[in-house]
Amino acid sequence: MNRWIGVCYTISGPLLLFLKPVNALPDSAFIYPDGTNRAEVEALLHKAVTLLITEMTQAQQRSPLPDAIAVEQLSEWAKIPERSVDAEQLLEIVRSQLKQSMNAAHPGYIGHMDSIPTTLSIVGDLLVAALNNNMLSVEMSPVLSRLESLVLRQLATRFGWGPAAGGVMVSGGSLANLQALTVARNVAFDAVDSGIVGLNQQPVILVSEVAHTSIKKAAMIMGLGAKGVIALRPNADSQVDIADLKDKLVAVKANGQRPFALVATAGTTVTGNIDPIAEMSAIAKQHSLWFHVDAAYGGALVFSDTHRALLDGIDQADSITFNPQKWLYVTKTCATVLFKQFDVLKQHFRIRAPYMGDDEQWPNLGELTIQGTRHPDILKLWLSLQHLGTAGYSDIIQHNYRLSAQFVQLVQARPYLQLASQPQMNLVCFRLAPDTIDASQYDALNAKLQRHLLEPTSSDDSQSYQQSVFLSLPTYRNQRWLKAVLLNPHTQAATIETLFEKIDRFIAVRNLA
Ligand SMILES: *Cc1c(COP(=O)(O)O)cnc(C)c1O
Numbered sequence: 464m465n466r467w468i469g470v471c472y473t474i475s476g477p478l479l480l481f482l483k484p485v486n487a488l489p490d491s492a493f494i495y496p497d498g499t500n501r502a503e504v505e506a507l508l509h510k511a512v513t514l515l516i517t518e519m520t521q522a523q524q525r526s527p528l529p530d531a532i533a534v535e536q537l538s539e540w541a542k543i544p545e546r547s548v549d550a551e552q553l554l555e556i557v558r559s560q561l562k563q564s565m566n567a568a569h570p571g572y573i574g575h576m577d578s579i580p581t582t583l584s585i586v587g588d589l590l591v592a593a594l595n596n597n598m599l600s601v602e603m604s605p606v607l608s609r610l611e612s613l614v615l616r617q618l619a620t621r622f623g624w625g626p627a628a629g630g631v632m633v634s635g636g637s638l639a640n641l642q643a644l645t646v647a648r649n650v651a652f653d654a655v656d657s658g659i660v661g662l663n664q665q666p667v668i669l670v671s672e673v674a675h676t677s678i679k680k681a682a683m684i685m686g687l688g689a690k691g692v693i694a695l696r697p698n699a700d701s702q703v704d705i706a707d708l709k710d711k712l713v714a715v716k717a718n719g720q721r722p723f724a725l726v727a728t729a730g731t732t733v734t735g736n737i738d739p740i741a742e743m744s745a746i747a748k749q750h751s752l753w754f755h756v757d758a759a760y761g762g763a764l765v766f767s768d769t770h771r772a773l774l775d776g777i778d779q780a781d782s783i784t785f786n787p788q789k790w791l792y793v794t795k796t797c798a799t800v801l802f803k804q805f806d807v808l809k810q811h812f813r814i815r816a817p818y819m820g821d822d823e824q825w826p827n828l829g830e831l832t833i834q835g836t837r838h839p840d841i842l843k844l845w846l847s848l849q850h851l852g853t854a855g856y857s858d859i860i861q862h863n864y865r866l867s868a869q870f871v872q873l874v875q876a877r878p879y880l881q882l883a884s885q886p887q888m889n890l891v892c893f894r895l896a897p898d899t900i901d902a903s904q905y906d907a908l909n910a911k912l913q914r915h916l917l918e919p920t921s922s923d924d925s926q927s928y929q930q931s932v933f934l935s936l937p938t939y940r941n942q943r944w945l946k947a948v949l950l951n952p953h954t955q956a957a958t959i960e961t962l963f964e965k966i967d968r969f970i971a972v973r974n975l976a
Pocket of ligand 1: 634636675729731758760
């Protein structure tokens, strides 16, 4: 089908109207609102869905992490063509891109806080992409803006807060931390209009040495400098040491600095530990500090029937970062920043946009967030919460904890393995540390094991990735460790047994036991 577009040319006098076929535009370039190209678009979407289903249901046959990337081919694909490339041909290219991508759907993909998404979050992302509403203003997303405010208020009350609480969605936990700390700074120094130039004391934030790097980034962006972050010493289990916190508060004040925020982490990035939230909140109150909890990962525990108590004291926070894109399995990106008093955003953050209407009940979210135009991440969050229910999430979290307990037991049963900390969530950070070799060789040995675990097992003429496992290799206390995040709902006890058999063989072959 050819679309005809009228092109007007004025040629010295009379207006001539040519109807010119726009052959360069493919039939399915847009979905026509009158349904004229419905068949073409439907066929294309069916092909895309078939591709998706085929690749996702064969995920176990591919490596949890891609083999060597064909960079030359990528450079070829990256070229911007003059003429339309056939959509089917493009889908085939996408197929080979999928095959070379991080394969979080593989049950052996347990190296990071990344998992397969809920089915309905895939559907949600597809539908909002078609709708293309804008979270900038209520006018541009009349249902989705309101839904975001309502669902986030519900979410906020899950953390033990009252009806004045609420939050906004942002594109990732780093932005959530930046926004929470910016509000904290604005409240402490009344900085919305005047900023912090001219302060005679350096504002500082106190946070654990093992906190997420986004806190330092936030301090840098906020004009405090990375040195505006005072690093608290963690204890042997990677949690803020309260005595050190008290000492540092005295020291920074004696130093003429002005602490204004204290940050606790619920789920540290390397070991998944949780700071002593309740004790830290009491100290924050005593010193009139804004108390922020970075629960980007661990916040999901509010949905756990069995492990909710690990977050005790979180209701004392002034703000919370929580990423449903992690333990709630919602497609990236999906992150929230929640405030005990939602109105604080209106008083200490909002910059009014004259081109938007105003309604105090349904604020334009673009006035209350760092981002302006923003993707509607709320639909996939809402769909996932509705479809799985809190009971569904509680069950998955319990499954994750059972696997973690099994994992920890298997580590502890082996004298040549060592835990980085006592795990509190579904993260287990450990390493090979056999006393048969010098400790200076441990880093190289663990890196070798990590590569070995990823390798396919080969039968006569084919390779199988069914047994492959991807663990990440973080640096922690200046050493290399292996990190397992037992997030994937398809990872089973058998996956973990196989992993430890592989580790045992790796040790036995090298006579390291
Ligand atoms: C993941 C994470 C972040 C950062 O979130 P992004 O979405 O990657 O920006 C911050 N803090 C903690 C504790 C995290 O686990």
